[in-house]
Amino acid sequence: MTHYDLVASNQHKSLFIVIAFIAFIVGVVYLMSLAFGFGPDFTVVAVVLSTVMAFGSYWWSDKIVLTISGARPVTRQEFFDFYTVTENLCIGQQMKTPKLYVIDDTAMNAFSTGRDPDHAAICATTGILAKLNRSELEGVIAHELSHVKNYDIRLMSIVSVLVGSVALLSDWMLRMTAWGGRRRSNNENSGQLGAILFIVGIVLALLSPIIAQLIQLAISRRREFLADASGVEMTRNPEGLINALTKITADTEPLEAANKATAHLYIANPLKNLSGGVGMFAKMFDTHPPVVDRITALKSI
Amino acid sequence: MIIIIALIILAVIAFYIIGIYNGLQTLKTQIKASVQEIGNQLKRQASLIPNLEAAVKGYMSHEKGIFQMLTAARTSAQTAVASGSSQDIDKAISNLQAVIPQIRIAVEDNPEIKADTTVTNFMQELSDTADKLMYARRSLIDLAQSYNQKLLTFPSNLIANAFGFKEEAGLATPMTGSHVEVSEAETQDVKVNLQ
Numbered sequence: 001m002t003h004y005d006l007v008a009s010n011q012h013k014s015l016f017i018v019i020a021f022i023a024f025i026v027g028v029v030y031l032m033s034l035a036f037g038f039g040p041d042f043t044v045v046a047v048v049l050s051t052v053m054a055f056g057s058y059w060w061s062d063k064i065v066l067t068i069s070g071a072r073p074v075t076r077q078e079f080f081d082f083y084t085v086t087e088n089l090c091i092g093q094q095m096k097t098p099k100l101y102v103i104d105d106t107a108m109n110a111f112s113t114g115r116d117p118d119h120a121a122i123c124a125t126t127g128i129l130a131k132l133n134r135s136e137l138e139g140v141i142a143h144e145l146s147h148v149k150n151y152d153i154r155l156m157s158i159v160s161v162l163v164g165s166v167a168l169l170s171d172w173m174l175r176m177t178a179w180g181g182r183r184r185s186n187n188e189n190s191g192q193l194g195a196i197l198f199i200v201g202i203v204l205a206l207l208s209p210i211i212a213q214l215i216q217l218a219i220s221r222r223r224e225f226l227a228d229a230s231g232v233e234m235t236r237n238p239e240g241l242i243n244a245l246t247k248i249t250a251d252t253e254p255l256e257a258a259n260k261a262t263a264h265l266y267i268a269n270p271l272k273n274l275s276g277g278v279g280m281f282a283k284m285f286d287t288h289p290p291v292v293d294r295i296t297a298l299k300s301i
Numbered sequence: 302m303i304i305i306i307a308l309i310i311l312a313v314i315a316f317y318i319i320g321i322y323n324g325l326q327t328l329k330t331q332i333k334a335s336v337q338e339i340g341n342q343l344k345r346q347a348s349l350i351p352n353l354e355a356a357v358k359g360y361m362s363h364e365k366g367i368f369q370m371l372t373a374a375r376t377s378a379q380t381a382v383a384s385g386s387s388q389d390i391d392k393a394i395s396n397l398q399a400v401i402p403q404i405r406i407a408v409e410d411n412p413e414i415k416a417d418t419t420v421t422n423f424m425q426e427l428s429d430t431a432d433k434l435m436y437a438r439r440s441l442i443d444l445a446q447s448y449n450q451k452l453l454t455f456p457s458n459l460i461a462n463a464f465g466f467k468e469e470a471g472l473a474t475p476m477t478g479s480h481v482e483v484s485e486a487e488t489q490d491v492k493v494n495l496q
Contacts, residue, residue: 080425080429084429084432084433085432087433088429088432088433088435088436089436091338091433091436091437091440092436092437092439092440092443093440094331094334094335094440094444
């Protein structure tokens with residue numbers, strides 16, 4: 001597959017996700033208003049809301065993702081290597097330098113987001129910036145820049161905001177019905193609302209594995225191998241990325257700022273070693289190929 | 302009917318020719334821009350060196366060799382910016398690459414300079430400039446490669462020849478010489494004796 005095929009495929013998939021999201025929300029609301037005997041107004045509201053959300057996810061997915069990850073913009077003085085390495089790689093690729101952000105967290109990870117190479121952002125944790133040397137950092141940034149260049153960022157960010165929001169909503173609804181359900185049943189007036197929430201929660205919970213499958217289908221794991229390979233093409237130094245990945249795997253700290261919706265954006269799975277329900281789900285949402293396989297692939301270059 | 306099909310085929314061919322022509326022109330302007338980027342970085346290098354010299358002067362007045370190398374790096378960068386010829390650019394880059402490790406050794410040996418943030422800042426800036434020069438040259442090499450490939454491969458070569466596109470030199474490097482030969486000594490296994 002050439003670079004242009006990749007770009008086209010990502011653009012088509014992004015459009016598909018947007019349409020599928022609108023169809024899903026409108027469909028669910030329509031079925032519910034049939035079941036509960038509401039008028040057609042609700043469906044109209046759903047059409048408007050989901051369309052607004054879909055367009056919002058296209059235009060502001062980068063800002064949404066950066067905000068929920070708790071990222072802040074960086075200056076050249078504060079993170080000299082991060083800033084200049086990105087600048088240098090962009091000189092080599094004749095592309096616009098993306099905006100740079102950091103997450104104040106000692107876990108080692110990085111991701112990129114945005115809707116196209118002119119509106120892109122790269123975000124790294126302060127942990128990865130402190131623990132990697134310049135050539136390792138170059139490997140990681142080159143990997144992220146190749147996501148930017150072939151429009152992976154558009155697809156991945158839209159998936160984060162739209163599909164991810166459904167996944168998070170189902171988590172939240174389940175928790176609400178599990179913990180708050182009993183207390184609510186004492187209150188007669190909100191009984192109907194409680195029942196509706198419960199049913200929606202159950203439906204979404206049943207859908208959760210399907211949503212997970214959807215994310216995996218859209219974010220095929222091959223994407224990471226491809227980004228590794230084209231990143232090395234930018235730096236001509238596979239060792240940098242190999243050492244960086246080795247260090248990232250050795251680091252066992254999960255990244256608190258990440259969640260199911262954003263996990264697939266990161267260079268390495270940020271939900272590793274998380275205990276409890278989220279950790280269990282993380283395996284199902286595993287969108288990252290094992291790092292060992294990636295290193296083997298890099299060594300064969 | 303036949304006329305319509307012929308017209309469609311002609312239109313497709315015309316669009317193809319326009320596409321190739323514009324692609325080649327775009328690459329030419331990009332090659333020009335990447336050469337200018339190299340000049341831009343050389344200029345930055347030339348203006349950074351005096352600052353570094355001033356910052357380290359107090360510490361290594363006895364290290365005459367380093368100052369001579371710094372001066373050589375600065376003047377060669379200035380000549381390269383002025384002339385823009387590829388030999389001058391190569392000379393400026395190799396002068397810079399020669400002086401950076403020397404300063405680094407001097408800095409490592411001297412804890413006093415190592416603690417001086419002005420010096421370490423200038424060192425960072427200078428080695429970053431060397432990186433930027435490397436990437437700017439790579440960009441020039443890559444662009445010239447894809448341009449020249451279009452000039453030589455079928456069918457874009459037909460269009461390129463028809464409009465008289467000339468091959469781009471890219472980064473001027475002699476095609477023969479010691480850098481493309483492997484000497485007898487280089488084929489031997491490397492034995493490192495740390496004693």
